[in-house]
Amino acid sequence: MKLAALVAAASVPLLAAGAAPARAPAAAPETPDPQQPKLALFLFNLSDFLGDVKGSFQRVAYDRAHAEAYVWGGRDIQVFGGSGMQIYSFGSAQGLHSVYSIAPLPSGDLIVSQIGPSGPEIVRCNYRGEVTGPFTPTALPPGVTLGYDEIRYADGKLWFLTQGAYRVVATDEDGRYLFTRDLTKAISAGMEADQEPDTSEVEITGFDVDEQGNVLVTIAAQFRAISVSPDGVGHPFGGKGSRPGKFNVAGPIARDERGYYFVADTLRSVVMVFAPDLKFLFEFGGRGETPGHLVIPSSIAVGNGMVFVSQARNRGVSVFRLQ
């Protein structure tokens, strides 16, 4: 990937090749939301009885149905309740290894990808975190495999991202193959005509899936976020810049159940909030040591009006409430 192509991708009108102009993703609310958030109030850091739980570059998932946050950064996974206190932990004692991603299911089961003794694997755990067996996909077409880099449960499906292939595979909760979403076209939209994105250079930095089945990615090298609707069309937003609404280094992304997007800029250490129509609303955090500030936000989870942000510098996970 030539730098010129990357810059071009970020600066041209953000259109998919041959596609309609960028528009709000499918199923976005059409009327103004009277409860539209205007700020994010810092509440606390996730804690245990000894105080703030420290950690760097932890990953966080939020189970909206049970109002529980899962935080992990290795073999041990911590579960936090609605008050931000740790209520449970599991991991190596339950047979887990180096965990990459966790997707909580409505049933309470967990789908976990990890690096086991013999390489990457995906396993199913019960609500106690005990490994109950491998997660074995069925009816996969030839050549299709489940990615283990990121797993999400959304829109009643499990979504598996293969980082190096711009591909998301969806299955049902039992592992039955449903479809593959190729992100290549959406990611290459706006790039020079003869340029195909080089997956080794144009890395998917942030990933999420919303309840309408839109796949959300950020591409730091392109300075933008993209919402890829079920029809495969990409809706990019952001763009290169240091001011609010733009990205210096686009990081993790998430979308809440009301349709609001949350995208971190890891350089400025802020989380930006975008409306369902992709219009920038406000940002919060900002680099700093004091409560409410952030240092390199590395993972975001949202739901029930809460935003969970993990950070670098051993700062753990900060929790904000939308107002």
Place this chain on the structure above:
Amino acid sequence: MGDCDGCHTMHGKDGSPARPFLMASTDPSSTCLVCHSGMSPATGHVFSTNVGGPPDNYTPAGDYAWLLRSYTWTGPGGGVVVSAGERHGHSVVAYDFNLPSDTTYTTAPGGTYPSASLSCISCHDPHGRYRVRSDGSFASSGDPIVASGTYGNNPALPPTTQTYGAYRLLAGRGYQPRSLSGALSFPNDPPVAIAPPAYNHSEALTDVRVAYGSGMSEWCANCHGALHTPAVTGTSPYLHPSGARAQLGREASIYNAYVRTGDLSGTWATGYTSMVPYEEGTTDRALLASHASSNGSYRIGPSGTENVMCLSCHRAHASGWDHALRWNVGADYIVASGQWPGVDSVGAGAKPEIAQGRTRADTRAAMYDRDPSAYASFQTSLCNKCHAK
């Protein structure tokens, strides 16, 4: 190369005071790593933030996340032996990434560069001023840089009115970060080397071959001069030869023949291994470009005129082993019972003095994802690649 505001901020943010040199992050290395780190391996990543598993960036220079992996085990006498994270590489200071300055060395071994000031910009010129001119010489100003000099995808040398960037933005003669006080400027220019464009991937199937040409060890001597081969033989305690005066010579035939412990059936045509690279002793960038590869297309070994270099045994950033060595020289075996050593291994590989606190996954990652079958069932040190007896 990014824009200015990729690294600097003009007035501070959100009321926080502007930092020295208007850095956007806490310190220079933390600023670099915002872009050059990630959960997954990717081009340009030198620090894995996947804190659970072993570092998984398989770049030739290595993954700085090894600095955060410390291992302990019980030694033969019953005492605890430690392989401290800070011993695994250059202890660059990056506070946002939990990388403090080295607690053992206050200055560079073999030199006076202060450890507390060691950062990415100690070696890499963040503004990329060092450039290769049309005659192959280096300069820090002058004709514009029109292309990277790291990869061989351009004509070997630029036209007279243009220049290429130095290999990996490495700094050269006269360089000293503005944040560093004292008289510590580099006496030597960057090395001549060419890397393949795809350089961060598992070496389970094919090696990543950086074609080192010349000047690598001399460049390391900018900070580690006293560890370098003395100008006059015998004027310092014995040091392993490296650099332009350290040709492989007769060791080249051993290098080519050595495949693994007990197997000396190798040939010149396929003798190369990226676990023990060498310097070709040339400044011919076109030749080097034809040798740099990551798909196994060029595996020819040395003929004897090549040089041993610091990077023959060490990785430039970090590795899974003490002293940033490419393999573990502190154990009798680097493969035992046909397995990577590890606390979860079976048989000899699980012995504390062999596993050394690592898991098999740690060891495999430190060996760049190679399968243990690449070596003998009881494989000894890769010192034997040149010195097999």
